[in-house]
Amino acid sequence: MEEKQGKPVEPKYVVLLGPPGAGKGTQAARLRENMDLPHIASGDLFREHLKNKTDLGLKANAFMERGELVPDDVTIAMVVDRLSRPDCVRGALLDGFPRTIAQAEALDRALAGDGRKIGVVPCITVPDEVLVERLSDRWLCPICGELYHVLFSPPRQPGVCDNDGGELYQRDDDKPETVRNRLAVYWEQTSPLIDHYTRRGILVEINGDQPIDMVQADLRAAVAGNPG
Numbered sequence: 001m002e003e004k005q006g007k008p009v010e011p012k013y014v015v016l017l018g019p020p021g022a023g024k025g026t027q028a029a030r031l032r033e034n035m036d037l038p039h040i041a042s043g044d045l046f047r048e049h050l051k052n053k054t055d056l057g058l059k060a061n062a063f064m065e066r067g068e069l070v071p072d073d074v075t076i077a078m079v080v081d082r083l084s085r086p087d088c089v090r091g092a093l094l095d096g097f098p099r100t101i102a103q104a105e106a107l108d109r110a111l112a113g114d115g116r117k118i119g120v121v122p123c124i125t126v127p128d129e130v131l132v133e134r135l136s137d138r139w140l141c142p143i144c145g146e147l148y149h150v151l152f153s154p155p156r157q158p159g160v161c162d163n164d165g166g167e168l169y170q171r172d173d174d175k176p177e178t179v180r181n182r183l184a185v186y187w188e189q190t191s192p193l194i195d196h197y198t199r200r201g202i203l204v205e206i207n208g209d210q211p212i213d214m215v216q217a218d219l220r221a222a223v224a225g226n227p228g
């Protein structure tokens with residue numbers, strides 16, 4: 001365990017739960033500025049593998065294109081490997097993982113192996129109809145990963161990233177039919193995690209259908225309010 005001014009600092013593992021489009025990525029990026037923990041987004045890890053044309057990336061892409069979940073064994077191995085790196089000893093902000101009960105159990109086992117555990121699970125909730133609208137008009141920067149929305153958070157110059165001038169693009173799986181499938185998959189396979197973490201007393205519901213800064217304030221309070 002790390003020491004800060006002579007006192008041991010408990011590692012902090014935060015699992016951000018919520019449907020696709022709830023704002024997990026945007027909120028995690030801001031929360032990270034405040035907390036200085038690695039942001040581990042399973043979707044980003046898969047996209048990175050795909051960019052590098054690894055076997056794992058090509059295998060995952062077939063599922064991602066359909067808006068389906070990548071099989072648990074592949075996903076768990078990838079995230080557990082990431083969590084075993086030295087930058088995760090102080091904790092991590094997990095975004096998009098776990099997405100199934102089997103993944104949640106594997107995560108517990110991986111953390112418990114080193115005497116670690118999840119401290120808090122903020123769940124960002126947003127009505128489905130708002131999610132479809134958000135995802136369909138979402139654009140990203142290929143260089144820094146900044147997210148924009150045509151109506152709610154447009155770039156200063158259309159199609160160009162404010163941070164670095166990158167040419168914005170739309171994710172293939174943000175097309176309307178795939179978005180609807182991703183939401184159906186969320187309700188079927190991921191939403192049981194809400195009950196799972198509620199029973200453990202570590203779930204905090206966050207209203208994601210409010211301005212970004214307000215969601216962030218609620219999220220910071222939820223994370224700070226938990227000693228784990």
Ligand code: AMP
Nearest residue numbers: 042043063064068069070075096097099
């Ligand atoms: P995201 O960027 O979190 O929306 O993830 C994009 C896609 O990556 C998902 O639609 C899935 O196909 C895949 N993916 C990301 N995280 C997971 C996970 N924990 N389990 C299975 N598939 C995942």
